[in-house]
Amino acid sequence: MNEPPRDPLPDSTMALALEGYRFASNRLRRFGTDAFSCRLMLQKAVCIGGPAAAPLFYDTVSVERRQVAPGRIKKTLLGEGGIHGLDGAAHRHRKEMYLGLMGPQSLGSFRRVLVRIWKETAASWPRNSYLDLFSEAQTVLFRTVCEWAEVPLEPQEIRQRAADAGAMVDAFGGIAWRNWKGRFARRRSERWIDGIVSATRDGTLAPSPGSALARIANFRDIDGNLLPAEVAVVELLNVIRPVMAIPYFLDLAAVKLSGTSELRDHVASNDEMLECFVHEIRRFCPFTPLLGARSCREIEWQGFRIPSKTLVILDVYGIHRDERVWQDASAFAPLRFQGVSDHRFSLLQQGGGDHVSGHRCAGEWFTVEALKFFSRALARMKYAAYPASPSFSLTRIPSRPIPRVILHLLNACSYCVVPKGSVRRIRDMK
Numbered sequence: 001m002n003e004p005p006r007d008p009l010p011d012s013t014m015a016l017a018l019e020g021y022r023f024a025s026n027r028l029r030r031f032g033t034d035a036f037s038c039r040l041m042l043q044k045a046v047c048i049g050g051p052a053a054a055p056l057f058y059d060t061v062s063v064e065r066r067q068v069a070p071g072r073i074k075k076t077l078l079g080e081g082g083i084h085g086l087d088g089a090a091h092r093h094r095k096e097m098y099l100g101l102m103g104p105q106s107l108g109s110f111r112r113v114l115v116r117i118w119k120e121t122a123a124s125w126p127r128n129s130y131l132d133l134f135s136e137a138q139t140v141l142f143r144t145v146c147e148w149a150e151v152p153l154e155p156q157e158i159r160q161r162a163a164d165a166g167a168m169v170d171a172f173g174g175i176a177w178r179n180w181k182g183r184f185a186r187r188r189s190e191r192w193i194d195g196i197v198s199a200t201r202d203g204t205l206a207p208s209p210g211s212a213l214a215r216i217a218n219f220r221d222i223d224g225n226l227l228p229a230e231v232a233v234v235e236l237l238n239v240i241r242p243v244m245a246i247p248y249f250l251d252l253a254a255v256k257l258s259g260t261s262e263l264r265d266h267v268a269s270n271d272e273m274l275e276c277f278v279h280e281i282r283r284f285c286p287f288t289p290l291l292g293a294r295s296c297r298e299i300e301w302q303g304f305r306i307p308s309k310t311l312v313i314l315d316v317y318g319i320h321r322d323e324r325v326w327q328d329a330s331a332f333a334p335l336r337f338q339g340v341s342d343h344r345f346s347l348l349q350q351g352g353g354d355h356v357s358g359h360r361c362a363g364e365w366f367t368v369e370a371l372k373f374f375s376r377a378l379a380r381m382k383y384a385a386y387p388a389s390p391s392f393s394l395t396r397i398p399s400r401p402i403p404r405v406i407l408h409l410l411n412a413c414s415y416c417v418v419p420k421g422s423v424r425r426i427r428d429m430k
Contacts, residue, residue, distance in 0.1 A: 001303065004304045004306075005033060007038035012039060024318055035049075049315035054346070058353030058354075062299050076168050077241075081228070092357060107369050111369055114140070118377065126409075138163075138244060141246055162244075165189065165241050168244070186237075189237060194230070197232050246371060252284065253375050254383075256277075278368055283320050291313070292314075320348070344360070385408075386408060
Protein backbone atom coordinates (compact mmCIF):
# COMPACT_ATOMS: atom_id res chain seq x y z
CA MET A 1 0.00 0.00 0.00
CA ASN A 2 1.14 3.53 -0.77
CA GLU A 3 1.04 6.54 1.50
CA PRO A 4 -1.27 9.31 0.26
CA PRO A 5 0.55 12.25 -1.37
CA ARG A 6 1.50 14.86 1.19
CA ASP A 7 0.81 18.57 1.29
CA PRO A 8 4.31 20.11 1.45
CA LEU A 9 3.34 22.68 4.08
CA PRO A 10 4.65 21.78 7.55
CA ASP A 11 1.16 22.53 8.91
CA SER A 12 -1.86 23.30 6.71
CA THR A 13 -4.08 24.99 9.29
CA MET A 14 -3.39 28.48 7.97
CA ALA A 15 -4.00 27.31 4.39
CA LEU A 16 -7.38 25.95 5.51
CA ALA A 17 -8.24 29.31 7.04
CA LEU A 18 -7.22 31.16 3.87
CA GLU A 19 -8.73 28.78 1.30
CA GLY A 20 -11.88 27.86 3.22
CA TYR A 21 -14.26 25.52 1.42
CA ARG A 22 -11.81 24.82 -1.40
CA PHE A 23 -8.92 23.73 0.83
CA ALA A 24 -9.30 19.96 0.38
CA SER A 25 -10.62 20.08 -3.20
CA ASN A 26 -7.69 22.21 -4.35
CA ARG A 27 -5.21 19.60 -3.17
CA LEU A 28 -7.16 16.55 -4.30
CA ARG A 29 -7.35 18.08 -7.78
CA ARG A 30 -3.67 19.00 -7.71
CA PHE A 31 -2.59 15.49 -6.72
CA GLY A 32 -5.12 13.78 -8.97
CA THR A 33 -6.18 11.44 -6.17
CA ASP A 34 -9.05 11.04 -3.70
CA ALA A 35 -6.76 11.30 -0.66
CA PHE A 36 -3.84 13.38 0.57
CA SER A 37 -2.08 13.72 3.90
CA CYS A 38 -1.23 16.88 5.78
CA ARG A 39 -0.97 18.25 9.29
CA LEU A 40 -3.89 20.18 10.74
CA MET A 41 -3.60 21.82 14.15
CA LEU A 42 -0.33 19.86 14.50
CA GLN A 43 -2.09 16.52 14.01
CA LYS A 44 -1.43 14.13 11.15
CA ALA A 45 -4.51 14.02 8.95
CA VAL A 46 -5.69 12.35 5.77
CA CYS A 47 -8.27 14.26 3.71
CA ILE A 48 -10.55 12.16 1.51
CA GLY A 49 -13.03 12.99 -1.23
CA GLY A 50 -14.78 11.45 -4.20
CA PRO A 51 -17.66 8.97 -4.55
CA ALA A 52 -16.22 6.38 -2.15
CA ALA A 53 -15.20 8.78 0.62
CA ALA A 54 -18.46 9.09 2.58
CA PRO A 55 -19.04 5.29 2.85
CA LEU A 56 -15.59 4.99 4.44
CA PHE A 57 -16.08 8.01 6.69
CA TYR A 58 -19.36 6.64 8.05
CA ASP A 59 -18.10 3.08 8.47
CA THR A 60 -18.30 2.76 12.27
CA VAL A 61 -15.95 -0.25 12.23
CA SER A 62 -13.14 1.81 10.72
CA VAL A 63 -13.77 5.35 11.96
CA GLU A 64 -14.77 6.85 15.31
CA ARG A 65 -15.59 10.32 16.60
CA ARG A 66 -14.54 10.33 20.24
CA GLN A 67 -12.33 13.28 21.16
CA VAL A 68 -12.10 14.45 17.55
CA ALA A 69 -13.88 17.82 17.52
CA PRO A 70 -11.44 20.69 18.13
CA GLY A 71 -11.85 22.55 21.40
CA ARG A 72 -12.86 25.74 19.56
CA ILE A 73 -15.84 23.91 18.04
CA LYS A 74 -16.84 22.27 21.32
CA LYS A 75 -16.81 25.66 23.00
CA THR A 76 -19.09 27.19 20.36
CA LEU A 77 -21.13 24.83 18.21
CA LEU A 78 -21.26 21.46 19.97
CA GLY A 79 -20.65 21.83 23.68
CA GLU A 80 -18.94 19.25 25.91
CA GLY A 81 -20.21 15.73 26.57
CA GLY A 82 -22.98 15.62 23.97
CA ILE A 83 -23.92 13.00 21.43
CA HIS A 84 -21.44 14.24 18.81
CA GLY A 85 -18.54 12.80 20.79
CA LEU A 86 -20.04 9.34 21.35
CA ASP A 87 -19.60 6.07 19.47
CA GLY A 88 -20.88 2.52 19.70
CA ALA A 89 -23.65 1.48 22.08
CA ALA A 90 -23.59 4.78 24.00
CA HIS A 91 -24.15 6.69 20.77
CA ARG A 92 -26.96 4.41 19.63
CA HIS A 93 -28.70 4.67 23.00
CA ARG A 94 -28.66 8.46 22.98
CA LYS A 95 -29.50 8.61 19.27
CA GLU A 96 -32.68 6.64 19.97
CA MET A 97 -33.78 9.44 22.27
CA TYR A 98 -33.23 12.05 19.55
CA LEU A 99 -34.98 9.93 16.93
CA GLY A 100 -37.94 9.59 19.29
CA LEU A 101 -38.05 13.36 19.66
CA MET A 102 -37.21 14.62 16.16
CA GLY A 103 -38.14 11.80 13.82
CA PRO A 104 -40.83 11.95 11.10
CA GLN A 105 -43.56 11.37 13.69
CA SER A 106 -42.85 14.83 15.17
CA LEU A 107 -42.94 16.84 11.93
CA GLY A 108 -46.64 17.68 12.21
CA SER A 109 -46.37 19.27 15.65
CA PHE A 110 -43.20 21.17 14.67
CA ARG A 111 -44.75 22.45 11.45
CA ARG A 112 -47.94 23.64 13.17
CA VAL A 113 -45.95 25.84 15.52
CA LEU A 114 -43.74 27.12 12.69
CA VAL A 115 -46.71 28.06 10.49
CA ARG A 116 -48.45 29.95 13.29
CA ILE A 117 -45.37 31.90 14.37
CA TRP A 118 -44.44 32.74 10.77
CA LYS A 119 -47.93 34.06 10.07
CA GLU A 120 -47.92 36.11 13.29
CA THR A 121 -44.56 37.61 12.32
CA ALA A 122 -45.41 38.20 8.67
CA ALA A 123 -48.61 40.04 9.61
CA SER A 124 -46.46 42.88 10.94
CA TRP A 125 -44.59 43.45 7.66
CA PRO A 126 -46.00 46.48 5.81
CA ARG A 127 -46.30 46.47 2.06
CA ASN A 128 -43.36 47.95 0.18
CA SER A 129 -40.98 47.34 3.09
CA TYR A 130 -37.54 45.75 3.15
CA LEU A 131 -36.87 42.47 4.95
CA ASP A 132 -33.64 40.89 6.19
CA LEU A 133 -34.87 37.32 5.69
CA PHE A 134 -31.88 35.77 7.45
CA SER A 135 -32.43 37.64 10.73
CA GLU A 136 -36.21 37.33 10.63
CA ALA A 137 -36.03 33.57 9.99
CA GLN A 138 -33.60 33.10 12.86
CA THR A 139 -36.05 34.64 15.30
CA VAL A 140 -39.02 32.71 13.90
CA LEU A 141 -37.16 29.40 14.04
CA PHE A 142 -35.86 30.03 17.55
CA ARG A 143 -39.34 30.81 18.86
CA THR A 144 -40.68 27.75 17.05
CA VAL A 145 -38.22 25.22 18.40
CA CYS A 146 -38.41 26.57 21.96
CA GLU A 147 -42.20 26.41 21.96
CA TRP A 148 -42.16 22.95 20.36
CA ALA A 149 -39.62 21.70 22.95
CA GLU A 150 -41.60 23.41 25.77
CA VAL A 151 -38.62 25.51 26.76
CA PRO A 152 -40.08 28.62 28.47
CA LEU A 153 -39.17 31.87 26.77
CA GLU A 154 -40.14 35.37 27.89
CA PRO A 155 -40.99 37.88 25.13
CA GLN A 156 -38.31 40.33 26.24
CA GLU A 157 -35.54 37.72 25.97
CA ILE A 158 -36.39 36.30 22.52
CA ARG A 159 -34.05 38.49 20.48
CA GLN A 160 -31.01 37.98 22.72
CA ARG A 161 -31.52 34.23 23.12
CA ALA A 162 -32.04 33.83 19.38
CA ALA A 163 -28.94 35.90 18.67
CA ASP A 164 -26.90 33.72 21.04
CA ALA A 165 -28.11 30.52 19.37
CA GLY A 166 -27.26 32.00 15.99
CA ALA A 167 -23.82 33.11 17.19
CA MET A 168 -22.96 29.55 18.23
CA VAL A 169 -23.61 28.37 14.68
CA ASP A 170 -21.84 31.31 13.07
CA ALA A 171 -18.73 30.73 15.18
CA PHE A 172 -17.88 27.17 14.16
CA GLY A 173 -15.61 28.32 11.33
CA GLY A 174 -14.82 31.73 12.72
CA ILE A 175 -11.59 33.09 14.08
CA ALA A 176 -10.81 35.90 16.49
CA TRP A 177 -13.90 37.90 17.52
CA ARG A 178 -16.47 35.72 15.74
CA ASN A 179 -15.23 32.65 17.61
CA TRP A 180 -15.14 34.46 20.95
CA LYS A 181 -18.63 35.83 20.34
CA GLY A 182 -19.81 32.24 19.91
CA ARG A 183 -18.08 31.18 23.13
CA PHE A 184 -19.75 33.95 25.13
CA ALA A 185 -23.08 33.07 23.52
CA ARG A 186 -22.72 29.40 24.51
CA ARG A 187 -21.87 30.31 28.10
CA ARG A 188 -24.97 32.51 28.37
CA SER A 189 -27.13 29.87 26.71
CA GLU A 190 -25.86 27.09 28.95
CA ARG A 191 -26.53 29.16 32.08
CA TRP A 192 -30.06 29.83 30.82
CA ILE A 193 -30.78 26.20 29.95
CA ASP A 194 -29.17 24.96 33.18
CA GLY A 195 -31.80 26.85 35.17
CA ILE A 196 -34.56 25.32 33.06
CA VAL A 197 -33.22 21.76 33.38
CA SER A 198 -32.79 22.19 37.14
CA ALA A 199 -36.33 23.57 37.50
CA THR A 200 -37.67 20.60 35.53
CA ARG A 201 -35.81 18.10 37.68
CA ASP A 202 -36.95 19.63 40.96
CA GLY A 203 -40.57 19.96 39.82
CA THR A 204 -40.71 23.75 39.60
CA LEU A 205 -41.39 23.38 35.88
CA ALA A 206 -43.78 20.70 34.67
CA PRO A 207 -43.45 20.21 30.90
CA SER A 208 -45.51 17.48 29.29
CA PRO A 209 -43.79 14.06 29.63
CA GLY A 210 -43.24 13.66 25.89
CA SER A 211 -41.69 17.08 25.36
CA ALA A 212 -38.04 17.53 24.46
CA LEU A 213 -37.43 19.37 27.73
CA ALA A 214 -38.90 16.59 29.88
CA ARG A 215 -37.35 13.75 27.89
CA ILE A 216 -33.83 15.21 27.99
CA ALA A 217 -33.98 16.46 31.59
CA ASN A 218 -34.99 12.97 32.74
CA PHE A 219 -32.97 10.92 30.25
CA ARG A 220 -30.78 8.12 31.60
CA ASP A 221 -27.61 6.92 29.92
CA ILE A 222 -26.89 3.36 28.83
CA ASP A 223 -25.93 2.44 32.42
CA GLY A 224 -29.22 3.77 33.80
CA ASN A 225 -27.77 6.94 35.30
CA LEU A 226 -29.40 10.34 34.97
CA LEU A 227 -27.35 12.51 32.65
CA PRO A 228 -25.14 15.01 34.51
CA ALA A 229 -26.89 18.38 34.47
CA GLU A 230 -24.22 19.95 32.26
CA VAL A 231 -24.62 17.18 29.67
CA ALA A 232 -28.43 17.49 29.72
CA VAL A 233 -27.94 21.20 29.06
CA VAL A 234 -25.76 20.46 26.03
CA GLU A 235 -28.23 17.91 24.68
CA LEU A 236 -31.18 20.28 25.03
CA LEU A 237 -29.21 22.94 23.18
CA ASN A 238 -28.54 20.27 20.54
CA VAL A 239 -32.29 20.34 19.89
CA ILE A 240 -32.54 24.14 19.82
CA ARG A 241 -29.30 25.19 18.15
CA PRO A 242 -29.38 23.17 14.85
CA VAL A 243 -32.45 24.98 13.47
CA MET A 244 -30.37 28.16 13.50
CA ALA A 245 -28.40 26.76 10.55
CA ILE A 246 -31.51 26.83 8.34
CA PRO A 247 -31.37 30.59 7.55
CA TYR A 248 -27.99 30.07 5.84
CA PHE A 249 -29.88 28.24 3.07
CA LEU A 250 -32.76 30.69 2.80
CA ASP A 251 -30.96 33.58 1.10
CA LEU A 252 -30.07 31.26 -1.78
CA ALA A 253 -33.64 29.93 -1.89
CA ALA A 254 -35.04 33.47 -2.01
CA VAL A 255 -32.71 34.50 -4.84
CA LYS A 256 -33.41 31.39 -6.93
CA LEU A 257 -37.17 31.77 -6.51
CA SER A 258 -37.14 35.46 -7.37
CA GLY A 259 -35.27 34.90 -10.61
CA THR A 260 -37.39 32.27 -12.41
CA SER A 261 -41.16 32.49 -12.53
CA GLU A 262 -41.52 28.88 -13.76
CA LEU A 263 -39.47 27.55 -10.86
CA ARG A 264 -41.40 29.73 -8.41
CA ASP A 265 -44.75 28.52 -9.70
CA HIS A 266 -43.72 24.87 -9.52
CA VAL A 267 -42.33 25.18 -5.99
CA ALA A 268 -45.51 26.98 -4.92
CA SER A 269 -47.85 24.21 -6.03
CA ASN A 270 -46.03 20.96 -6.83
CA ASP A 271 -44.93 18.87 -3.85
CA GLU A 272 -42.44 16.83 -5.85
CA MET A 273 -40.74 19.94 -7.18
CA LEU A 274 -40.69 21.46 -3.70
CA GLU A 275 -38.84 18.42 -2.37
CA CYS A 276 -36.36 18.50 -5.25
CA PHE A 277 -35.78 22.24 -4.80
CA VAL A 278 -35.04 21.91 -1.08
CA HIS A 279 -32.53 19.08 -1.60
CA GLU A 280 -30.79 21.03 -4.35
CA ILE A 281 -30.57 24.10 -2.09
CA ARG A 282 -28.93 21.90 0.55
CA ARG A 283 -26.46 20.48 -1.99
CA PHE A 284 -25.63 23.74 -3.72
CA CYS A 285 -25.34 26.10 -0.76
CA PRO A 286 -21.88 26.12 0.87
CA PHE A 287 -22.41 25.41 4.56
CA THR A 288 -20.50 22.38 5.90
CA PRO A 289 -16.96 22.46 4.42
CA LEU A 290 -15.35 19.46 6.11
CA LEU A 291 -16.11 16.82 8.73
CA GLY A 292 -13.60 15.10 11.00
CA ALA A 293 -13.26 11.66 12.57
CA ARG A 294 -10.43 9.32 13.52
CA SER A 295 -9.40 5.94 12.14
CA CYS A 296 -9.72 3.24 14.79
CA ARG A 297 -7.69 0.69 12.80
CA GLU A 298 -5.32 0.67 9.86
CA ILE A 299 -7.35 1.20 6.68
CA GLU A 300 -6.60 0.31 3.09
CA TRP A 301 -8.60 2.62 0.83
CA GLN A 302 -8.24 3.46 -2.85
CA GLY A 303 -4.79 1.89 -2.81
CA PHE A 304 -3.64 4.10 0.08
CA ARG A 305 -2.79 3.26 3.66
CA ILE A 306 -4.43 5.28 6.45
CA PRO A 307 -2.74 4.41 9.76
CA SER A 308 -4.72 3.78 12.93
CA LYS A 309 -5.45 6.84 15.09
CA THR A 310 -5.14 9.22 12.13
CA LEU A 311 -7.44 12.23 11.78
CA VAL A 312 -9.71 11.57 8.77
CA ILE A 313 -11.18 14.66 7.07
CA LEU A 314 -14.15 14.34 4.71
CA ASP A 315 -14.33 16.94 1.93
CA VAL A 316 -18.08 17.66 2.10
CA TYR A 317 -18.02 20.73 -0.13
CA GLY A 318 -15.91 18.92 -2.72
CA ILE A 319 -18.27 15.93 -2.83
CA HIS A 320 -21.21 18.27 -3.43
CA ARG A 321 -19.28 19.67 -6.43
CA ASP A 322 -17.85 16.38 -7.74
CA GLU A 323 -18.93 15.52 -11.31
CA ARG A 324 -18.54 11.81 -10.50
CA VAL A 325 -21.17 12.17 -7.78
CA TRP A 326 -23.44 14.82 -9.34
CA GLN A 327 -23.76 15.26 -13.10
CA ASP A 328 -23.22 18.90 -14.08
CA ALA A 329 -22.44 19.58 -10.43
CA SER A 330 -21.78 23.31 -10.86
CA ALA A 331 -25.33 23.94 -12.12
CA PHE A 332 -28.34 24.57 -9.90
CA ALA A 333 -30.69 21.83 -11.13
CA PRO A 334 -33.45 20.72 -8.73
CA LEU A 335 -34.71 18.01 -11.07
CA ARG A 336 -31.55 15.99 -10.48
CA PHE A 337 -33.37 14.76 -7.34
CA GLN A 338 -36.49 13.67 -9.20
CA GLY A 339 -36.98 9.96 -8.48
CA VAL A 340 -33.86 9.82 -6.26
CA SER A 341 -34.55 8.77 -2.69
CA ASP A 342 -31.18 7.45 -1.49
CA HIS A 343 -28.55 10.15 -1.03
CA ARG A 344 -27.07 8.89 2.26
CA PHE A 345 -23.49 9.17 0.97
CA SER A 346 -23.82 12.06 -1.47
CA LEU A 347 -25.88 14.78 0.27
CA LEU A 348 -23.98 15.47 3.46
CA GLN A 349 -25.01 18.82 4.96
CA GLN A 350 -26.56 17.00 7.94
CA GLY A 351 -24.06 14.15 7.90
CA GLY A 352 -24.13 10.87 6.03
CA GLY A 353 -25.02 7.24 6.42
CA ASP A 354 -28.01 5.96 8.31
CA HIS A 355 -30.10 7.95 10.80
CA VAL A 356 -30.57 5.04 13.19
CA SER A 357 -27.18 3.37 13.50
CA GLY A 358 -24.95 6.02 11.93
CA HIS A 359 -24.06 9.65 12.51
CA ARG A 360 -26.59 11.32 10.22
CA CYS A 361 -28.23 14.14 12.17
CA ALA A 362 -31.62 13.34 13.68
CA GLY A 363 -32.57 16.97 13.06
CA GLU A 364 -32.42 16.50 9.29
CA TRP A 365 -36.16 15.88 9.08
CA PHE A 366 -36.87 19.18 10.85
CA THR A 367 -34.40 20.98 8.58
CA VAL A 368 -36.02 19.63 5.41
CA GLU A 369 -39.52 20.36 6.73
CA ALA A 370 -38.62 23.94 7.64
CA LEU A 371 -36.91 24.53 4.30
CA LYS A 372 -39.95 23.18 2.48
CA PHE A 373 -42.22 25.50 4.43
CA PHE A 374 -40.06 28.60 3.89
CA SER A 375 -39.47 27.80 0.21
CA ARG A 376 -43.18 27.47 -0.49
CA ALA A 377 -43.90 30.64 1.49
CA LEU A 378 -41.27 32.52 -0.54
CA ALA A 379 -42.65 31.12 -3.78
CA ARG A 380 -46.08 32.53 -2.87
CA MET A 381 -44.78 35.95 -1.90
CA LYS A 382 -44.31 38.92 -4.20
CA TYR A 383 -40.86 40.37 -3.62
CA ALA A 384 -37.67 41.42 -5.31
CA ALA A 385 -34.34 40.15 -3.97
CA TYR A 386 -31.34 42.48 -3.78
CA PRO A 387 -28.79 41.75 -5.05
CA ALA A 388 -30.38 39.52 -7.67
CA SER A 389 -27.21 37.43 -8.13
CA PRO A 390 -25.10 37.49 -4.97
CA SER A 391 -21.86 35.57 -4.70
CA PHE A 392 -21.16 33.33 -1.73
CA SER A 393 -17.92 33.75 0.16
CA LEU A 394 -15.91 30.52 0.03
CA THR A 395 -13.43 31.69 2.65
CA ARG A 396 -15.96 32.62 5.33
CA ILE A 397 -17.22 29.52 7.18
CA PRO A 398 -20.21 29.24 7.39
CA SER A 399 -20.68 31.09 4.13
CA ARG A 400 -22.95 34.10 3.64
CA PRO A 401 -23.86 35.94 0.41
CA ILE A 402 -21.87 39.04 -0.50
CA PRO A 403 -23.58 41.45 -0.06
CA ARG A 404 -26.33 40.24 2.26
CA VAL A 405 -29.65 39.51 0.57
CA ILE A 406 -32.53 41.90 1.31
CA LEU A 407 -36.10 41.29 0.14
CA HIS A 408 -38.24 44.18 -1.09
CA LEU A 409 -41.77 43.08 -0.21
CA LEU A 410 -44.23 44.05 -2.91
CA ASN A 411 -47.37 42.88 -1.12
CA ALA A 412 -48.44 42.62 2.51
CA CYS A 413 -49.70 39.04 2.18
CA SER A 414 -46.80 36.71 2.90
CA TYR A 415 -48.53 33.37 2.49
CA CYS A 416 -50.91 33.92 -0.41
CA VAL A 417 -51.92 30.98 -2.57
CA VAL A 418 -50.91 30.73 -6.23
CA PRO A 419 -53.81 29.34 -8.28
CA LYS A 420 -53.00 25.83 -9.42
CA GLY A 421 -54.21 26.61 -12.91
CA SER A 422 -51.28 28.97 -13.39
CA VAL A 423 -48.68 26.22 -13.00
CA ARG A 424 -47.33 24.25 -15.91
CA ARG A 425 -46.52 20.58 -15.60
CA ILE A 426 -43.23 19.67 -13.95
CA ARG A 427 -41.87 17.93 -17.01
CA ASP A 428 -41.79 21.25 -18.87
CA MET A 429 -38.83 22.29 -16.70
CA LYS A 430 -36.55 19.47 -17.79
